Amino acid sequence: MAHGTRNPHGVALIGDLACAMRERLDVDVSVAFVDVLGPSPSEALARLNRETTVVPAFLGRGYxxxxxIPEHLSRPGLPPTRVTDSLGPSDEVLAALVDRLDEAGRRRGDAVVLAAAGSSDPMAVADVEEVADRLSSLVDAPVTVAFAAPxxxxxxxxxxxxxxxRxxxxxxxxxxxLAPGLFQSRLCESGADLGARPRALPPHSLDRPGAHPPQPLPDRA
Structure with missing residues (x-):
């Protein structure tokens, strides 16, 4: 279950994640979105009509x-469900962050801004700050937390x-x-010297017909 975006590349990428899970686990995998577009979690579960494991495709434990998601799962008439943890914070999320930064051309001595979607949920904010602290140790550089939507x-x-x-x-x-969309566009317009791609954007996904590769960021004034 992902957030949802109007960006078709972002929607396709969530589909790619579902396909990868299906291949690795050898089970049926369906996609649902909690915002922007459907099907919603409750709609998807109603269609399945069998015991289901729900995987929140979110990088923190926010709203x-x-x-x-719990509100959707508690609606009457739905099959029984098990819910996994969100994708982060985790060692795997940190490793992917470092990989994306190195891929973008980060050099030793560069300052780093960790850009998240934004939330007023204290637990979500704490998760982002934890990731920033751990990332700072991994890249040996100061890391500032920022929100695409403060x-x-x-x-x-x-x-x-x-x-x-600053x-x-x-x-x-x-x-x-996790995926391209409005918030990633704001990162590209931030004036930084370089920007990493979203976490779940594998290089081969750019080969999909109609996909739009990330554009280089403009030089800072």
């Missing part, structure tokens, strides 16, 4: 994981563009996002 209830966390403008020297933006 959608702790409230939206919440007024979390005023101490700047937008990505603000965080980049940072001296070369700045690399680490995308704490």
């Amino acid at each position: 959608h994981v702790r409230r939206d 919440s007024p209830r979390v005023a101490h966390i700047p937008s990505v563009a603000e965080a980049v403008s 940072t001296r020297g070369r700045v690399a933006v680490a995308s704490h996002l």
Whole structure:
């Protein structure tokens, strides 16, 4: 179960993740979205009509994981479900972050901005800050947390563009996002020297007909 996006590349990528799970686990895998588009989690479960394991495709334990998904699963008439943990924070998420930064051309000494979607949920914010602390140790550089969509209830966390403008020297933006979409576009417009691709964007997915490869970020003034 993923968030949802109007970006067709992002939607296709979630489909790719489902296919990869299907191949690795040798089980049926369906996709549902909690926002923007459907089917919703409750709609998908109603169609399956059998005991199901729900995998929240989210990088932290925010509102959608702790409230939206349980609310859908509690609706009457649905089959019994088991729910896994969200994808992060985890060692695998940290390793993917470092890989994406290195792939983008990060150099030793670059400052790093960890850019997340944004949330007013304290647990989601704590998860992002934990990832930033651990990432700082892995890349041996300061890591600033920023939100693509800052919440007024979390005023101490700047937008990505603000965080980049406050940072001296070369700045690399680490995308704490799962798929391309509106928030990734905001990262590309932040003015950073370089930006990493979303977490789940494998190089071969860019070969899909109609896919749009990431564009280079403009030079900083």
